[in-house]
Amino acid sequence: GAALISRGGSEAVTDAVAFTGPHQAGIVTPAQDRLHFVAFDVVTKDRERLVRTLREWTAAAARMTAGLDAGEIGAVDGMPEAPPDDTGEAIGLPASALTLTVGFGPTLFRDATGKDRFGIAGKLPAALEPLPRFTGDTLDEAISGGDIAIQACANDPQVAVHAIRNLARIGMGTVSVRWSQLGFGRTSSTATGQATPRNLFGFKDGTRNLKAEQEDLLREHLWVPDGDGPDWMTGGSYLVTRKIRMLIETWDRSSLAEQEAIVGRHKGTGAPLGAAGEFDEPDLTAVGADGTDLIPATAHVRLAHPDTNNGARMLRRGYNFVDGSDGLGRLDAGLFFIAFQRDPRTGFVPVQRSLAASDEMNEYVRHVSSGLFACPPGVTGGGWWGDRLFA
Numbered sequence: 234g235a236a237l238i239s240r241g242g243s244e245a246v247t248d249a250v251a252f253t254g255p256h257q258a259g260i261v262t263p264a265q266d267r268l269h270f271v272a273f274d275v276v277t278k279d280r281e282r283l284v285r286t287l288r289e290w291t292a293a294a295a296r297m298t299a300g301l302d303a304g305e306i307g308a309v310d311g312m313p314e315a316p317p318d319d320t321g322e323a324i325g326l327p328a329s330a331l332t333l334t335v336g337f338g339p340t341l342f343r344d345a346t347g348k349d350r351f352g353i354a355g356k357l358p359a360a361l362e363p364l365p366r367f368t369g370d371t372l373d374e375a376i377s378g379g380d381i382a383i384q385a386c387a388n389d390p391q392v393a394v395h396a397i398r399n400l401a402r403i404g405m406g407t408v409s410v411r412w413s414q415l416g417f418g419r420t421s422s423t424a425t426g427q428a429t430p431r432n433l434f435g436f437k438d439g440t441r442n443l444k445a446e447q448e449d450l451l452r453e454h455l456w457v458p459d460g461d462g463p464d465w466m467t468g469g470s471y472l473v474t475r476k477i478r479m480l481i482e483t484w485d486r487s488s489l490a491e492q493e494a495i496v497g498r499h500k501g502t503g504a505p506l507g508a509a510g511e512f513d514e515p516d517l518t519a520v521g522a523d524g525t526d527l528i529p530a531t532a533h534v535r536l537a538h539p540d541t542n543n544g545a546r547m548l549r550r551g552y553n554f555v556d557g558s559d560g561l562g563r564l565d566a567g568l569f570f571i572a573f574q575r576d577p578r579t580g581f582v583p584v585q586r587s588l589a590a591s592d593e594m595n596e597y598v599r600h601v602s603s604g605l606f607a608c609p610p611g612v613t614g615g616g617w618w619g620d621r622l623f624a
């Protein structure tokens with residue numbers, strides 16, 4: 234094909250993540266520093282129009298992840314009378330490891346009355362069954378759910394925002410933005426080469442995450458295998474989002490020992506209580522001199538541990554957020570939790586049930602939004618987002 238000149242003006246795009254492949258980028262891709270996550274409602278009833286938008290999105294996503302303008306003409310080279318096919322704020326910026334990951338929500342398949350919206354209800358995966366209500370949930374419906382989600386991750390916030398903005402622009406009339414969330418400071422490492430980052434409680438987060446290099450575990454817990462539901466999801470993964478407000482000021486008044494008992498790990502090193510190294514295995518059976526569990530029964534890492542949850546594992550890929558302050562003198566801050574898994578019914582759900590029931594951390598967090606999306610496999614050879622779903 235023709236040589237493509239990147240927005241940075243050079244042909245050598247060194248920090249681009251491949252858009253095509255057997256799996257979507259943005260899942261095991263080493264977690265970038267910034268997030269812009271958007272959930273859309275589909276506002277058209279016209280299947281062909283939706284398909285057209287998905288095709289246009291795919292073309293724009295392939296271009297933007299390569300460090301190019303969203304459209305072929307670009308931000309400033311079109312007719313003066315027409316709106317440009319790129320919005321321009323990423324001119325001069327490199328690809329910045331941008332990944333765009335698409336997922337389809339249960340409401341895309343059937344509306345609230347059960348009606349098949351686009352002739353795809355027969356392809357609804359059983360694993361996309363709506364999440365149950367969990368004890369303590371304080372969800373806001375206006376910032377939950379959605380028919381289609383797109384996760385934009387990049388090492389430059391402007392690049393992530395540019396991508397979502399252009400996709401929303403292209404989708405006008407087909408979709409409308411239901412909610413979106415900005416995030417910073419990835420709270421999980423997803424590759425063994427990445428240092429473990431910290432969440433806003435000040436603890437290392439992602440130590441025992443699934444990692445890109447653990448191929449056997451990824452096959453078992455992350456990717457949908459052949460025969461595990463409708464064909465169109467083979468090689469895909471299910472995405473759960475939870476916006477979790479953290480009561481930062483309350484947390485900051487609790488003692489270091491209390492914080493460590495709540496998490497079940499040391500704050501400095503990240504080592505499990507009773508161990509010395511960050512990557513030492515947590516010993517759930519260890520007892521102290523006084524006969525009590527070193528890792529308390531209510532500790533987060535005990536309740537989230539696979540041994541407590543029938544082997545449940547997931548790939549966490551969340552981001553911190555601060556949405557300013559709440560008007561009551563508190564930071565409106567927390568964790569935008571993101572997890573990918575083969576099946577939420579054996580991944581997120583049992584773990585969240587354990588946490589909701591007994592996690593001491595619940596005193597310091599509130600779940601305010603929830604999302605569930607089926608992320609198809611990667612685009613290959615001239616394909617487009619949803620091609621197998623709408624085939």
Ligand SMILES: C=CC1=C(C)c2cc3[nH]c(cc4nc(cc5[nH]c(cc1n2)c(C)c5CCC(=O)O)C(CCC(=O)O)=C4C)c(C)c3C=C
Pocket residue numbers: 432434436437438439440441442475477479496498515533534537538539547567568570581584585588598
């Ligand atoms: C239902 C899934 C989970 C939610 C929701 C969740 C919220 C949440 N977690 C932290 C901080 C930490 N979590 C850690 C480990 C951990 N958390 C989950 C799941 C959920 N967390 C899992 C599966 C694990 C790994 C368990 C294991 O296999 O040992 C840790 C320890 C470091 C690590 O291993 O990543 C921290 C710290 C917060 C602050 C939070 C909500 C705001």
Ligand SMILES: [Fe+2]
Pocket residue numbers: 533537
């Ligand atoms: Fe956690």
